[in-house]
Amino acid sequence: MLFHNKLITWYLQNKRHLPWRETKNPYAIWLSEIILQQTRVAQGLPYFEAFLTNYPTVQDLANAHEDEVMRLWQGLGYYSRARNLHFTAKTITHELNGVFPNNYKDLLKLKGVGEYTAAAIASIAYGEIVPVVDGNVFRVLSRIYGITSDISTATTKKEFQAKAQELISHEQPATFNQAIMDFGAIQCTPKSPQCPQCPFIQDCVAYNTNQVDKLPVKLAKTKVKKRYLDFLIFVDNDQNTYIQQRTKKDIWQKLYQFPLIDRFEQNDINVQQILTEDFKNQPVKDIVQLNTDYVIHILSHQKLHIHFWMIKCEKLARNENYEIVSWNQLNKFGFPIVIHNFINSINTK
């Protein structure tokens, strides 16, 4: 039996029932694909529902305030996706007359849409015969065909794209693409794949040479830098606090935070000294260190060591670098999840 027939047969018996599979609406499909980049279905699902509820159409998303989009994305990570999502909604609404690009080549021009996402939308929404190559496809094809190239290189990606193009069903490209991804997510998993009940067990090179746990080959290792953050949580008698938006090309761009002392070396800071230098017009009643053990927060390339401080004041003075907001209004802003969780832990005390 042909590869695509065997795969689709498996899919029809095992597929996951997901909301974005109930529609041909390119907006909803695009939204789902952006959310699912480097993100598990279970984690992305509630965000998909929230975005579609708050912004039923691409025009609604285009008209939204960026801060609100960022707040809705809060906790999902890789925040450039949210910024690009909003940017592209405006592009489609204002420059493309509200009409979604309907082919791979034009989809690829959209900000935040790369080869994978363009292929996914083109095939699922428009039936174009173009294969997706994501982490699942690398794993499935490397094992079945015994491909030992390092998947972290651009050359290898082309190799897999060519292989997938050769295998894709010309009659059901959308089903094929979703099938191979579900197969990777459910059956041909990274660890402990379900080989005994695999329809490709006869053909699978990796299985028949006992190399399933060695494929795919990925050589690149990301190294993690340590970083030390001290957040200053000002509170005055009116329950106001200082926050600021992160604007630099760095982690968490466009999210909000408390005043921050930030460094890559582990040297203890003198909060009193910081206050007299950077907040010299702000009388302070009391300084309380809220956690002695670091709050540890792991990012893909950084390991964050965080201390939170409470700075008690009578009344917060205006400060050009910070916004003064009421403590109970903090939920209007998108924060890094580690800060959001800390705010919640204070609120429930």
Place this chain on the structure above:
DNA sequence: AAGGCGGGGAG
């Protein structure tokens, strides 16, 4: 080609 960018779940 290489590095940066989040957060969470599985094993």
Place this chain on the structure above:
DNA sequence: CTCCCAGCCTT
């Protein structure tokens, strides 16, 4: 702990 998830953008 390590690995990886429906990747993309910048340098």
